[in-house]
Amino acid sequence: MAHLNETHAPSLRSWIDSANAHDTDFPIQNLPFAVFRRDGTDEPFRGGVAIGDQIVDLAALAAERPFTGDASVALQAAASDSLNGLMALGPTAWSALRLALSKALRMQSASRGLVEACLVPQAAAEFAVPARIGDYTDFYTSVHHATNIGRQFRPDQPLLPNYKWVPIGYHGRSSSIGVSGLSFPRPIGQMMRPGAPSPVVGPCERLDYELELGIFIGPGNATGRPVSMDEAESQVFGLCLLNDWSSRDVQGWEYQPLGPFLSKNFATTLSPWIVTFEALAPFRVPFVRPAGDPDPLPYLDSPANRAEGALDIRLEVDLQSRLMRERGLSPQCLTSTSYRHAYWTPAQLVTHHTMNGCNLRPGDLFGSGTLSGPTLQEAGALIELTVGGQQPLTLAGGESRTYLVDGDSVTLRGWCEAPGAVRIGLGACIGTVLPTTS
Amino acid sequence: MAHLNETHAPSLRSWIDSANAHDTDFPIQNLPFAVFRRDGTDEPFRGGVAIGDQIVDLAALAAERPFTGDASVALQAAASDSLNGLMALGPTAWSALRLALSKALRMQSASRGLVEACLVPQAAAEFAVPARIGDYTDFYTSVHHATNIGRQFRPDQPLLPNYKWVPIGYHGRSSSIGVSGLSFPRPIGQMMRPGAPSPVVGPCERLDYELELGIFIGPGNATGRPVSMDEAESQVFGLCLLNDWSSRDVQGWEYQPLGPFLSKNFATTLSPWIVTFEALAPFRVPFVRPAGDPDPLPYLDSPANRAEGALDIRLEVDLQSRLMRERGLSPQCLTSTSYRHAYWTPAQLVTHHTMNGCNLRPGDLFGSGTLSGPTLQEAGALIELTVGGQQPLTLAGGESRTYLVDGDSVTLRGWCEAPGAVRIGLGACIGTVLPTTS
Known part of the structure; x- marks a missing residue:
């Protein structure tokens, strides 16, 4: 199928162990988006990506400006308290961000240290409706x-x-x-x-x-x-x-x-x-x-x-x-x-x-x-x-x-x-x- | 009826002549709200109140801080590019703003000069949907x-x-x-x-x-x-x-x-x-x-x-x-x-x-x-x-x-x-x- 790319490769594994479990919902091939904050805090809600049992805090990551081009624009949008801005960007930007996140989370990623500082355990998070739903x-x-x-x-x-x-x-x-x-x-x-x-x-x-x-x-x-x-x-x-x-x-x-x-x-x-x-x-x-x-x-x-x-x-x-x-x-x-x-x-x-x-x-x-x-x-x-x-x-x-x-x-x-x-x-x-x- | 008050009095007349015409939609007893800007400009949209053939520009008026208490809070909310903030305040605030506007627009109002500087002819305005309609x-x-x-x-x-x-x-x-x-x-x-x-x-x-x-x-x-x-x-x-x-x-x-x-x-x-x-x-x-x-x-x-x-x-x-x-x-x-x-x-x-x-x-x-x-x-x-x-x-x-x-x-x-x-x-x-x- 034409729309498979390197982010779907079954051989990909993450430096986050829990993402490599055979029964996880969130392997490195998934990378879904949510809006979250640490449970019981009054932190602002912001975008996150699931990987194994962790969340990559996209606001924290965006502050480091780790990506360039479309991926960077999409990351800044996803750092917000709703995903509407990311959704507005369209498939090219979505794809660029997915690829950049996939690379950062793979084994031997050079940005492991940077991303590791942005992890929040899913068990410690509360979630919001991920977009302002107009209709x-x-x-x-x-x-x-x-x-x-x-x-x-x-x-x-x-x-x-x-x-x-x-x-x-x-x-x-x-x-x-x-x-x-x-x-x-x-x-x-x-x-x-x-x-x-x-x-x-x-x-x-x-x-x-x-x-x-x-x-x-x-x-x-x-x-x-x-x-x-x-x-x-x-x-x-x-x-x-x-x-x-x-x-x-x-x-x-x-x-x-x-x-x-x-x-x-x-x-x-x-x-x-x-x-x-x-x-x-x-x-x-x-x-x-x-x-x-x-x-x-x-x-x-x-x-x-x-x-x-x-x-x-x-x-x-x-x-x-x-x-x-x-x-x-x-x-x-x-x-x-x-x-x-x-x-x-x-x-x-x-x-x-x-x-x-x-x-x-x-x-x-x-x-x-x-x-x-x-x-x-x-x-x-x-x-x-x-x-x-x-x-x-x-x-x-x-x-x-x-x-x-x-x-x-x-x-x-x-x-x-x-x-x-x-x-x-x-x-x-x-x-x-x-x-x-x- | 209990809910009639001085703003409904048939004897009220405005210093804006067009508001006193017998067939106007917008006498001083009405005072409806809209969101508008000058037609053909890229001015920000803001709240306005109709009076005769004119609009009181509520953003311009709010900048003068002419009112106090609830009326002032309501005026600031109504100065926005949507009326959601005003709508959220409830009847006491709505009533206070109506009364303050009614007083300012009456014959012999002391604030005539101030309000006069905030008028925009309705014929020169374009309008927006007056609220962000969630549902x-x-x-x-x-x-x-x-x-x-x-x-x-x-x-x-x-x-x-x-x-x-x-x-x-x-x-x-x-x-x-x-x-x-x-x-x-x-x-x-x-x-x-x-x-x-x-x-x-x-x-x-x-x-x-x-x-x-x-x-x-x-x-x-x-x-x-x-x-x-x-x-x-x-x-x-x-x-x-x-x-x-x-x-x-x-x-x-x-x-x-x-x-x-x-x-x-x-x-x-x-x-x-x-x-x-x-x-x-x-x-x-x-x-x-x-x-x-x-x-x-x-x-x-x-x-x-x-x-x-x-x-x-x-x-x-x-x-x-x-x-x-x-x-x-x-x-x-x-x-x-x-x-x-x-x-x-x-x-x-x-x-x-x-x-x-x-x-x-x-x-x-x-x-x-x-x-x-x-x-x-x-x-x-x-x-x-x-x-x-x-x-x-x-x-x-x-x-x-x-x-x-x-x-x-x-x-x-x-x-x-x-x-x-x-x-x-x-x-x-x-x-x-x-x-x-x-």
Whole structure:
């Protein structure tokens, strides 16, 4: 594949031992970005890059001015309290910084001493949302999710006629996006119980998670200037994990005709690390439509997208209840799937979103939508796994679950493996449900 | 009414003559805020207050430090290139600044000389979007609009069962919000023609406007802390006009099941001036539900909201085609209505939006939704006025219209009149459709 370069070489090893462990999420081939500070301090937040169990503090590194040219410009931008400036620079600068960091972290690097002085252990850090997110758009790219959900909301017509033609999406809420570790109270909502004469107001009874990926946008486009498929990937800075918490009972009552609103906007959780699109190059796979499905319309099609527009990112959801924590029981894996099953690629989302001239800005966030795979065991939300609450799951320790219970922690994980490539990970996205406050 | 004060007194007159004209939008009782600079310059944008045909340059005034206490703090905040800082301060500070400005602009003001040096003619100014809008939420508060539209999209069930219980809303796009004077190319979109086997892509053929009001949010609330009805109005900084341009053919094809997306996010236009909620106090009217409709649920109800939660803001839509401009024909009034017909008040929108703990931030924007009145002549969009394009309108000069044609300019206007009060206006919100670029 043309876009592999020396930073992807499986032979590369770092002078930081923990980066060479076979099961680390953050080998030298990854180099994802976050915004962090030392936990419990009032230091300014600043950019960092993960390497093994450490963070390279990019503000500290930038103060040393170790790089030149594009890499230096990108490093100065990444030293800020948000990554918007870095995202605005575009792929050439991103690539230059990645290469410079890769060289500095390799065995026998001449700048080892300089970088070593800039390390902060990940265990000693707290993280922030990595960009000021101007607009957040949530898509609906799993045909399996759309079908599973559709069957419950519209038994006569699970998959709507537009699904295979339009990358369905809607605008979400930026203000309530938080970073992994977030706890939030169970939301209050207005709900209509079956057969009731009028709605009730109270704590949501069908609280769910959604397993998604987040896609951070790079330079953006001017209003009125669509982004073609050929240009689309240059708009993608990188990916993280995203949990789109949802109150299903509120959603069922409120969503017609303008879509989800309060059922989604009380909390959205991101993993702290953004894995760059460049780091994901070894894990690209062909974009394939099921036999009999229509080809994408020409504006959403390109040879490159067909050849390798999709990504094989393995995804997992773990649940741990309060009782399981108290008893020392490990989180239980509820779902295992891959992003490769998505019906639309990141490039198609960028191109569709801008076809009408809508402008994207650096730091804008797309959600992939719930990434359910083809079988029910690969479903990315409880509403699917429990068939709308009709088939409870049994947890280790004997508890059963239809929807989330107060005290439940949900962890999303993502990683990539491919022959001839070093495994890289997206880290974890953790969130915990608290009791309603009021 | 308790919230009238000396700034509303009909007897007040300004030493600026144009502010005393009976038909000005901006008498001394109004004092709306905008962000502006001298047209054609690269001066920094800064806050301004309208008075007659002039603007008080708040950055210039702030440099003189003419006020004390809350009014001084608010003036310094309003001198910035966005009004977010002012909005964050809350009603006490807003009121103090209004009173100080009112005193400075009255006949016999001792600070006339100082303020006179800070005036810029409105005709010499260009405007910016007055706040950095973190999140934009569009509501659906006209039951008449919901019914008219619903009849076309769902003839069997025009008004959905949730409408009279839930203030329906959805998140919109912040990035493409512009200020009056905006021109934009007709958007490209994916559309499904009736009976066609597959969708087509091309310039939207059913381009429409929507007559709305914008509501700018003040201090905001912390995540997880709902805002009660009693607190809700202290979150409302002020109102402006808002045109929610819409491509109906794209909307019809894309909107199921997650709501409008590309049909709305290519352009939204605001009037430059934000009329404060305080200035609107004389024009408050009872919030009344039609006989037989359910009362609002308790969390959306309060005695104050019943007594005067609604606002009588007169609204008008004018259209002028390119041909009309060339022939010197005046814009033609298509619609005349009032905000008093809305099914939900601003306070109810704030309370509903935050009931689940969703946080609002200073500078967030709500759209009211299309404000159609009870009769078809009061409808706020062409899709209603022309019954889905089936009953074309005839324009002065003989042209006919179903939807907008390239070159059409749409002007929204708003103003308030009440016995014993001086008329105040919201100004104008103008936008023009250009041909598709590609």
